[in-house]
Amino acid sequence: MRTLEVLAPETLEEALALKAHHGTALLPLAGGTDVIPGIRRGAYGAVALLDLSRIPDLNRIVDDGTEIRIGALATHADVVESAIVGAHIPVLSEACGTVGSVQIRSRGTIGGNLCHASPASDSVPALRVLGSVCEIRSSKGTREIPVGDFCISPGVTRVLPADLLVGIRVPKMRPGSRWFYLKLGQRRAMAIAKVSVAFLAAEDGGVLSDVRISLGAVAPTVCGAPRTAACLEGKKLGETVISEAVEMIQTEAKPIADIRSTEEYRREMVGVLLGRGLRGFLE
Amino acid sequence: MKDFKVVGKKVRRVDALGKVTGQARYAADLADPHMLYGAVLRASLSHARVVSIDVSQAVSFPGVEAVLTAADVPGRNRFGTMIPNQRVLADDKVRFRGDGLAVVAARSAREAARALSGIRVQLEPLSAVFSPEEAMKRGAPGIHGKSNIFVHHKVRKGRIADGFRRADVILRRTYTTALIEHAYLEPEAVMARPDGEGGVLVEGCVQNMYTTRRGLSTVLRLPLAKIRVVQTTVGGSFGGKDEVMTVLAARAAMLALRTGRPVQMVNSREESFHESYKRHPYVMEYRIGAKKNGRLTALEVRMVANAGAYATTTPFVVWRSVVQCAGPYVVPHVKADAYGVYTNTVYTGAMRGFGSPQGNFGIELLMDELAGELGMDPLDLRILNGIRTGSRTATGQKLDQPVAFIETLERSARSINWKRRREELDGQPRNARRRKGIGMAASYRGCALGAEGTDAAGAVVSVQTDGSVIVWSGIAEVGQGYYTVIAQITAEVLGVNLADVTVLPYDTAIMSDSGPSVASRSTMLGGTATRRAAGRVRRKMLAEARLILRTKAKSMDLERGWVVSSGGQRRMRIRDLAAACFERGVALFEFGWYKGPDIHWDEQRGRGSPYFTYVYGTNMAEVEVDQETGEVRVLQFVSAHDVGRVVNPQGVLGQIYGGVAMGLGYGLLEEVEEREGRLVTENFDEYLIPTSLDMPQMKAVMVENPDRHGPYGAKSVGEPTTEIAAPAVVNAICHATGQRVRDLPANLERVLLGKKLVRT
Structure with missing residues (x-):
């Protein structure tokens, strides 16, 4: 005991x-x-x-006009069930819905998930493409750190000893945005990602802009694929463009090998998931 | 045939309520106001000479009552069935990282854990071997003696060269299976209490009480009568709570006897992963020959099992593999050799299936590959070569009991609509992103221990003065539903309600040594013993009833709580009869014993009749494979088994569903990973077993084929249900993709890339 x-x-x-x-x-x-x-x-x-569970309102999800503010103690289930999240930042609902199991989603929080800084996190890739910002408080005041800069290595974040992560501010997606979150795991529940890809872009007449891509479980932290994103920028989606992007992301990603998968498989899958998501937009 | 009242009827498990309400008592729930907590210091190297272990500091740590090493073992520090080379605590050497070096008993678990850091161990590293391939090489470091090859069993039938000469097609293939964990819900736990007279009482989740008691007797230098082992509720075992429980019980008992206080020892999940034995990984090389028409002519097999650090049950596991190596097929010429090899990895032993899941994986993949080579439907190839009543097996045994193998094939095929489905699926576009496939696997399995050893078991049935009944058995309930089966048999024989029968826990103080609760032998052996004990009580009751009722009628019966005459008139309540028997000085307390029929095995010639009867089964699976990612979804699954006679349909369903789940885990997910003898997977976050969402629609087909040896004709169902799910699903994957997977598990990487990728 x-x-x-x-x-x-x-x-x-x-x-x-x-x-x-x-x-x-x-x-x-x-x-x-x-x-x-x-x-x-x-x-x-x-x-x-x-x-932190007795502190009031730390789990609230609020519509602030241009942003959604999610309290650090909101659970994955809170996020999935939130109508606000569903309406304005659905890529996050999608990602949080793939976490663990009902039990895990009902206990695990979005703030906890960020602070654990796992490269295989499901919420972080989605938060990252959304351009979310972490709200960090200490007795001295408030700091803000973009989600993309928040995690340093597995389990290590930019939260200092006197800090608490209190919330995440997530800009609303523009209407007509194109997005997906795709994840590959070894089984259908309680599966930590072998690879995941989050994607968000604006679309006008089939032309993509402001393209953002995040990759889960391929590097020590959730990372981006800026070259691939740039290659899709301003392009009209079609089979040639997609094939190019797939090929590019397979060169751009530098996957790691660990207990959950191999470098070779992950490299291949990053492309498969990206291609799958992009082709989904054509249907 | 007599119309059964309880046997064959759907009944609720007699131990269900306690389990679902949380009232069942597990060993970790036991407590005693004076109890101490045990902890183990385990090895930090895979192979090393133990130079010294200094406990002088640790003994003075706060709360510590005793610190013991191998030097404190009162008796012989060796136990095991055939080759007793397992240690309670390492003495001369450390042979794998799960080896214990010292144990501590302290007043709290925390103090016990803390004291471990005060033990000074000096080890001298030895070169270690981690694969059988290395271990079998000349000059490899010997783990127990000079050679690491300690088991070789063979089967010989006909003349292998003739068989291959007659073959039109010859195929050579190699298959491998993975090291897997039993993954029972409850990690190992015991409580040992000194009895005050020099003996010891051990309570715990022990699967094989008499085996554990024998081990304790050797280690503690105590007569068997001074050691009492009582089973607590077992949270799953699957063959896994044998030697590892003996080790734990022996350590706890040593500490209890030394301190004079009760000692509890409970493994954490991580400790369980590191210390408990696993299923043997196999490398299996095959050469098979067949005529153009599909008739098998010859089979040559070489199997190598990685036994890890200790012998344990490896000789028997490997023996079953080689005996059943040809699967349920008639092969005129067979030459098979199987080896068990020591390595410096976690030891391997009994696990549900016991050497069959490996061999069945090999032969069933091979049959599919051969069917492909011959351009035949895999079902037709199996029907053509399948064993029938009177066929001779690979060991030369003539199957004189009714063989229901073909029936399991045909009923499965009907259920899944094999021919039509296979054709439909063949018509799918080759390059479709998702492609479905259908596959099958089949087996025959020797019931009970066979030539492994004496196969006998006992039971006591005792009718109380109010007509309620107590049953004790020498075979354990380990989750398989055995207590429900013997309660049903007792209720059937005595004409009472199932609710009137209570099965009391397994206790070495009460029952004669009935062997282990393994080999799918519970119902056949223990069930027959129970039927005999109940039959004796019944005869006594009827004899007294005739005296009381002043009748000579022979045809009286016990039915639904009444003594009834042949015309069905109720003459007397059973509870009144029980009370009357007591008043008349007649004890309704009887012992039943059943010894299985003799069998014969000639080890020199590799021939014989290794089992007195067999069960037969077929599994069929439909899967959908994502050809871009390697993801596999099992869509439907049919599991058909000849069980002899169904005693509890709910129990058989439970065994089939659970067996399929376990087999699919083996096929698709499970692998304990080791790097240089160090376990990488040590909990369920990395060791993946199927979740309910991964399970397909399952259809269980129970084929009744009563056998003269089992109670009411019942045979076995526990192990066969898990031994062919993996090959069925892998064959289905191969049908979907057109690519062969020959190694387990068929995880995403392997299905997609066709090989196990090297991890750096």
């Missing part, structure tokens, strides 16, 4: 004060789907937990 110290502040200010005082010795606990197994594994050393 293991005993753990758990601090459960009731206000954000209190939580920030505790974090300012204890720093890394205090590990924020949101849904616990990564933190609890990590503690059992001994991955965090001697830490106390900062339970």
Whole structure:
């Protein structure tokens, strides 16, 4: 039996004060789907937990006009079920719907998913193509970091010892945007991605612009494919353009090999998923 | 035929309520106010000489009551069935990373874990071997003795050269299977209590109580009578809670006897992955010959099993593989050799199927490849060569019991509409992104232990004075539904309701050694023993009833709680009869014993009749393969099995559905990965088993083919249901893609790229 110290502040200010005082010795606990197994594994050393669940409104999803603000403690299920998310940033609903299982989606949070900084995260590729910004608070004030710069390496983010990630601001997608999130896993539930691709672009008369692509599970962090995105910029979608993009992304991606898959397979699949998503727009 | 009242009827498992309400007591739930917690220090190297283990610091850690090493083993630090070379704690050498070096008992689990860091171990690294290929080489480092090849079994039939001379087509193929984990829900756990008289009581999720007790007796230097093993509810076993439980029980018992206090030991999931034995990975090389018309002429097989660090049941596992190597087919000339080889990896042993899933994977893929070569439908090839009543097997045994193999083939084919479906699917465009395929696999399987050893079991049936009944069996409930089966048999014989029968936990103090709960033998052996015990009680009850009712009528019966006359009139309630028997001094307490028929095996010649009867089965699968990603969806699955007689249809369905799930995991997903003897997959986040969403529509076909040996004709169903799902689904994948996959598991990478990619 293991005993753990758990601090459960009731206000954000209190939580920030505790974090300012204890720093890394205090590990924020949101849904616990990564933190609890990590503690059992001994991955965090001697830490106390900062339970964020009693802080009001930290899980709210709000329409701010041009943006959707998602509280860090919103669960994947909250995101999937949110009408606001569904209407304005559906690529995020799609991605969050592929996380784990009903149980995991009901516990795991969007903020926790970001802070875990897994390259195989499902929410991060979607947040990244959406141009989302992380809201980080400390007792000294608020900072903002784009999702694309938030993760440094697996498990390591730009959150400092006195910081808490409190929310994510997500610009609304323009009407008529083209998007997809495609993921490959070894089984149909409880599957961590072997490869995933998130895509978002504006489209006018079949011509793509502002193309954004994020790749999950191919590098130490979720990454982009800027050359491929640029190659699609201003193009009218057709079989030739798609084939070129597929070929390009297979050269551009520098997949890693790990327990979940191989470099060769991932390289191939990045192209397959991109091609599949793009061809879907033609149907 | 008599109309059964309970046997063959759908009934709820007798142990369902406790499990679904959380009331069932598992070993980790046990507690005692004085208990200590045990922890194990495991090896950090795969192969090393143990130079020294210094526990002097650790003993003075807070809360610590004892720290023991191999030097503290009171008896002989060796156990095992045929080749006893397993250690409770490493003495001379470390042979794999799961080996224990020392154990601690402390007042809390945390203190026990902390004390492990105070143990100083000096190991001298030895060169290690991780694959049988390396281990079999001349000059390879010996793990137990000089040679790492410690098992060789063979089968010889006819003259192999003649067989190949007669062949029009000869095919050579190599297939491999993966190292897999049982993945039972409950990791290993025990509680050991000193009995105050020098003996010990062990409670835990032990699968084979008498085997574990024998191991403890050797290790603790105690007579068997001084060791009592009682089973707690078992959260799944699948063959997996044998040696690993003996190790755990022995360590806990040593600590309990040393400290005089109860000691609980519970493995975490990671510890379970690292320490518990797995299914043997095989490399199987085949050469098969056939006439143009499809008749098989010859089969040559060489199988190599990676046994890991210890012998355990490998001799028997490998033996079953070689005996059943030809599958359910008549082959006039057979030459088969199978080897078990030590390596410095996690040891392998019994797992549901016990050497058959590997061999069936090989022969069933081979049959499909041969059918392709001959331009034949795989079903036709199997029907043509399939065994029938009176056929001779690869070991030369004449099958004199009714053989229902062809029936399983034909009923499966009807169910899935094989011929038409296969033709329809052949018409799909070759390059379609998603392509469907249909595949099959079949098997025959020897029931029970066969020539592995004496096959006998006992049971006690005791009618209480109110007519309720207690049953004890020498065979364990490990999730297979056995207690429900023997409760049904008892209720059938005694004419009482199923609810009146209680099966009490398996306890070495009560029952004579009935062998292990393995080999799909529970119903055949234990069921027959129970039927005999209940039959004895029944005869006593009827004899007393005649005296009480002053009748000489021979045809009285016990039915639905009543003593009834031949005309069906109710004469007396069974509960009143039970009370009367007590008053008249007649004990309704009887023991039943059943020993299976004799069998014969000639190890020198590789021939004989290794099992007294067999079961037969066919699986068919339809899959859809994404040809761009290698994703496989199993769309439908038919599993047909000859079970002899169905005792509990719900139980048979459970075995079939569970067996298919396990077999599909073997086929598509599962692999314990090791790198240089270090386990990479150590929990279910990386070791993937199928989820409910991965399971297809399943259709179970129960073929009844009563056998004279089993109770009411019942045979086996536990293992056959899991041994042919993998080849069926892989054959279906190959039908869909036109590409052969010859290695397990058929995961995305392998299906797409046709090979296992090297990971860097």
